[in-house]
Amino acid sequence: MEVxxxxxxxxxxxxxxxxxxxxxxxxxxxxxxxxxxVVYSREDPDTAAxxxxxxxxxxxxxxxxxxxxxxxxxLEALHRQVEGLITEQIPISAGSPYDGRSLGDTHARTRTGAxxxxxxxxxxxxxxxxxDFVFQAGDVVVVVGTAEGTSAVAxxxxxx
Amino acid sequence: xHGTLLLIELGAVILGLGLxxxxxxxxxxxxxxxxxxxxxxxxxxxxxxxxxxxxxxAAGAELGVILLLFTLGLEYTASELVGTLRTSVAGGLIDLVxxxxxxxxxxxxxxxGPVAALALGxxxxxxxxxIAAKVVGDLGWLANRxxxxxxxxLVMEDLAMALYLPILTAVLAxxxxxxxxxxxxxxxxxxxxxxxxxxxxxxxxEVFLDSPSQEVLLLKVLGMTILVxxxxxxxxxxxxVGAFLVGIALSGPLAHxxxxxxxxxxxxxxxxxxxxxGLQTDPSDLPPVTAxxxxxxxxxxxxKYATGWLAARRAGIGRAGRARAGVVLIPxxxxxxVIAGLAVAAGAHAGLGPLAAAYVLVLAALAPLVARVVEPxxxxxxxxxxxxxxxx
Numbered sequence: 001m002e003v004x005x006x007x008x009x010x011x012x013x014x015x016x017x018x019x020x021x022x023x024x025x026x027x028x029x030x031x032x033x034x035x036x037x038v039v040y041s042r043e044d045p046d047t048a049a050x051x052x053x054x055x056x057x058x059x060x061x062x063x064x065x066x067x068x069x070x071x072x073x074x075l076e077a078l079h080r081q082v083e084g085l086i087t088e089q090i091p092i093s094a095g096s097p098y099d100g101r102s103l104g105d106t107h108a109r110t111r112t113g114a115x116x117x118x119x120x121x122x123x124x125x126x127x128x129x130x131x132d133f134v135f136q137a138g139d140v141v142v143v144v145g146t147a148e149g150t151s152a153v154a155x156x157x158x159x160x
Numbered sequence: 161x162h163g164t165l166l167l168i169e170l171g172a173v174i175l176g177l178g179l180x181x182x183x184x185x186x187x188x189x190x191x192x193x194x195x196x197x198x199x200x201x202x203x204x205x206x207x208x209x210x211x212x213x214x215x216x217x218a219a220g221a222e223l224g225v226i227l228l229l230f231t232l233g234l235e236y237t238a239s240e241l242v243g244t245l246r247t248s249v250a251g252g253l254i255d256l257v258x259x260x261x262x263x264x265x266x267x268x269x270x271x272x273g274p275v276a277a278l279a280l281g282x283x284x285x286x287x288x289x290x291i292a293a294k295v296v297g298d299l300g301w302l303a304n305r306x307x308x309x310x311x312x313x314l315v316m317e318d319l320a321m322a323l324y325l326p327i328l329t330a331v332l333a334x335x336x337x338x339x340x341x342x343x344x345x346x347x348x349x350x351x352x353x354x355x356x357x358x359x360x361x362x363x364x365x366e367v368f369l370d371s372p373s374q375e376v377l378l379l380k381v382l383g384m385t386i387l388v389x390x391x392x393x394x395x396x397x398x399x400x401v402g403a404f405l406v407g408i409a410l411s412g413p414l415a416h417x418x419x420x421x422x423x424x425x426x427x428x429x430x431x432x433x434x435x436x437x438g439l440q441t442d443p444s445d446l447p448p449v450t451a452x453x454x455x456x457x458x459x460x461x462x463x464k465y466a467t468g469w470l471a472a473r474r475a476g477i478g479r480a481g482r483a484r485a486g487v488v489l490i491p492x493x494x495x496x497x498v499i500a501g502l503a504v505a506a507g508a509h510a511g512l513g514p515l516a517a518a519y520v521l522v523l524a525a526l527a528p529l530v531a532r533v534v535e536p537x538x539x540x541x542x543x544x545x546x547x548x549x550x551x552x
């Protein structure tokens with residue numbers, strides 16, 4: 001973006017640029033902190049068609065909005081990448097083949113692609129359980145992965 | 161008893177000015193013509209001649225001129241002035257030649273002599289940068305592409321004033337051509353020195369004047385300004401120019417604070433100054449010069465319009481922008497009265513004061529209204545063939 005700068009003696013500075021779609025936009029920066037955002041007329045590029053006057057505080061607010069909208073966009077993109085993931089809680093039933101066996105024995109990650117991120121046994125929460133963690137009937141396993149991945153873990157824990 | 165009457169008169173005058181100011185805002189014109197009319201009413205031969213407060217008003221008027229020029233100087237930084245000087249000399253010369261000529265010519269044709277011609281040339285030349293800036297702001301033309309052109313013309317005029325006022329002062333003092341040349345040399349030297357000091361040692365001046373207390377700052381800045389103005393007067397460089405130069409020497413945050421502190425004082429004493437000028441003019445002197453003033457005002461509108469049009473065309477600006485640049489330059493106001501005031505005080509031709517008063521009355525009142533109608537007018541005339549746009 002190429003910004004053209006002109007001095008306005010006694011007032012401040014005028015910054016102008018042309019948008020990708022060909023509209024000329026200007027910002028008058030008063031020494032007092034006042035700002036004017038200007039969109040020039042399509043017919044006569046010398047003439048301001050729309051003028052928006054902002055005091056110092058409003059100008060800061062507007063700058064923040066323009067900048068933070070980009071941050072929100074980026075966050076949304078990030079979220080979209082994670083969107084395929086789900087979290088599921090799977091109980092270890094009394095007849096499970098893994099009742100009394102270790103987490104490492106399940107080979108859940110290699111077999112299903114989903115990860116066991118926590119185990120809740122009774123009141124206690126074991127975050128990031130190690131491979132030697134031993135399941136007991138009544139534990140609840142927290143799994144993160146794709147929908148297929150997590151249901152595969154559920155089948156695995158129920159049927160082996 | 162005298163003191164009481166003074167207070168009553170002064171209070172009534174200032175209150176009256178406040179009411180007139182309110183009217184001017186409602187109508188959307190500059191208050192300057194209304195202040196002048198008030199002065200006419202209060203002066204000798206007016207409706208309500210003042211008895212006791214004229215002396216105070218005379219002193220206040222002198223302060224008004226100093227503060228007007230000082231706050232004008234504050235608007236600009238030295239680097240802006242030097243930058244403008246580099247780029248806009250040609251436009252400034254066109255402006256000077258086109259607009260001073262009618263005044264000079266009329267004074268000579270009327271047989272008022274070369275001194276009155278010099279003064280009247282100044283009266284027809286200068287645009288009121290105060291009214292012009294207000295027109296630009298009010299009509300939302302600030303970001304338009306012709307505006308930098310207009311502003312640099314105004315800056316050039318203000319610089320020209322810094323050279324013109326000392327010459328005028330010297331010539332009015334009757335020192336003749338030689339005295340005028342010496343005054344010009346002193347003035348040019350002073351302007352150069354002040355610009356140099358402001359560019360190089362601006363910080364030092366600011367450190368000296370700066371203070372966290374607004375009260376101290378106000379007193380220091382005001383004192384410094386009046387002192388320098390007085391010294392400039394002593395050197396025959398004109399007090400107004402001294403004040404203008406102090407204003408230029410200050411920049412940055414200090415200039416901002418000084419402007420905020422001194423603007424109320426400026427408003428008060430400038431209003432007093434316009435009243436004082438009106439006071440000195442006998443209303444019965446006006447009718448004989450009315451026709452002349454109207455003719456000169458029409459000519460003044462035409463020459464300023466042409467100046468703006470030409471300057472904007474040189475900058476590659478389209479038809480609408482050229483017309484706007486032309487009308488913005490039309491208003492005359494404070495400095496035309498300052499010039500006429502100097503001439504009247506020095507006893508120049510008796511017709512000069514009333515003529516200048518009528519001239520400024522017409523142009524200060526009319527110019528903002530003309531500026532308001534120029535765009536609708538242009539749109540109507542340009543409805544069929546659109547003004548050739550130069551879309552980048």
